[in-house]
Amino acid sequence: MADRPHRSRIALAALATAAATALAGCGTEAEPVVRAAAAGGDGLGLEQVRVGLAFDQGGRGDKSFNDAAAAGLDRAKKELEVDGAEVTLSEETEEERTARLRELAEQGRNPVIAVGFLYATSLKKVAAEFPGTTFAIVDDDSFTAPNVVSLVFAEEQGSYLAGAAAALKSRSGRVGFIGGVRMPLLQKFEAGFAAGAAKARPGVRVSVDYISTPPDFGGFGAPDKAKKIAEGMLASGVDVIYTAAGGSGAGTLEAVAARRGAWAIGVDTDQYQTADAGVRDSILTSMVKRVDNAVFQEIQAFIKGDRSGGVKRFDLKTDGVGYATSNTEAVAPLQRKVDAVRRRILDGTVTPPTEP
Known part of the structure; x- marks a missing residue:
């Protein structure tokens, strides 16, 4: 039988430790080799994970x-x-x-x-x-x-970094936050973002809006509504918008891409890596939440x-949260200062707020 990849041997070793005995074996293509010790009983049976x-x-x-x-x-x-x-x-x-x-x-x-x-x-x-x-x-x-x-x-920590980046990049001194649903979880994003922006650039103005309010949770899947809110913010002078609204964020990206000189900040994943070509270059960074x-x-x-x-x-x-640097040209001028903010959070000098 052909040898399994090295990772499989490592995984098996870990499982052997967990089961307090040495386990060895190999599977077929239809049956993954990684297994866990079965709970209960006197034996040490195996179950597929x-x-x-x-x-x-x-x-x-x-x-x-x-x-x-x-x-x-x-x-x-x-x-x-x-x-x-x-x-x-x-x-x-x-x-x-x-x-x-x-x-x-x-x-x-x-x-x-x-x-x-x-x-x-x-x-x-x-x-x-x-x-x-x-x-x-x-x-x-x-x-x-x-x-x-x-x-x-700790969404407030990653959002604090996003706020610092937004304030440092803004030409108008006005930045915006769009949340999917007005609730404590999303307000952690808002609080961190606003605090990070204010600390990085005293006097910066932060506009805040939410797509929906409980019991309506549709704000996570309404890109058209996010686009309308973003367009309103851009018309008022905001030039960097951070959106924490799941799939609704696509609407913000559309609005920002249509406005020259404006920037969007993505959320959860590094959206610069996955966005369509038409909006990609408008993404300054993303608050990466390592789900x-x-x-x-x-x-x-x-x-x-x-x-x-x-x-x-x-x-x-x-490494549960952070900020993306994929758009190197856009982030490079800010990176030294944002990384300094990151170090201050890590050493406890700064504690981002969790409530607006």
């Missing part, structure tokens, strides 16, 4: 939040050779979210990862129904359960035997 991922609004292809989660699963499939299944919502209802999570659990998917805080209510219910399944949820720590892991981020790292590390932890619930926080120190 079969991950389930439930996307938030927009699903894979949003070039933002969901794509970041998808990248984490893709990496786990490649490097850890897990089997992965994805579900996308057909409608935005609590019943649909519950049904999709239950579907993954009934298939024997474990762990099951819910992408986005909107899954919280459904996950609380389904996790109680399947106590032997490990669940994880991105962006929510509103409840605790022995089999639920909350993956949360991909969180998803990958949670799968990795499960493989190594970690089944406990709790909260895992991803910040600058853990």
Whole structure:
């Protein structure tokens, strides 16, 4: 039988440690070689690691939040050779979210990862129904359960850097923030951005607007509305706009690309890398939120035997958030100053606010 790649041998070694015995083996093309020690019983049986991922609004292809989660699963499939299944919502209802999570659990998917805080209510219910399944949820720590892991981020830190970059780049001294839904999670982005801008350039004016307000969560999938808000900001003199609104951010990019001298700041992923050619050069930077790292590390932890619930926080120190420098020509003049701000956050000199 042909040897497996080196990564597979490393993964097997990690699993052997987790099971407190030496395990060896090889799989077929239809059966990934990475396995986890089966819980319970007197033996040390093996079970195939079969991950389930439930996307938030927009699903894979949003070039933002969901794509970041998808990248984490893709990496786990490649490097850890897990089997992965994805579900996308057909409608935005609590019943649909519950049904999709239950579907993954009934298939024997474990762990099951819910992408986005909107899954919280459904996950609380389904996790109680399947106590032997490990669940994880991105962006929510509103409840605790022995089999639920909350993956949360220091969005205010990355947004502080984005604010500094925006203020330093602005010619007018006016920058803007557009949030998807007016709620505490998105207000962390707003608070960090406004504080970072004010510190980098005292006197800078920050315009703020949101696409929707709870119970309307449609602001994450309304690029037309984001475009209209962005156009209004640009007409008022704002020349750098940071949008934290999932797929709605595409609307801001459109508006900014049509305005000469204006800049957009992306969110979640490095959007300069994925944006269409027509808007790409208008992206100054992106506040990178490493949902991909969180998803990958949670799968990795499960493989190594970690089944406990709790909260895992991803910040600058853990490479959980940051800012992108892909648009080298645009960022280079600011990078030294923004990196200095980053160091001040890391050493505790600066603590970005989490509320506006």
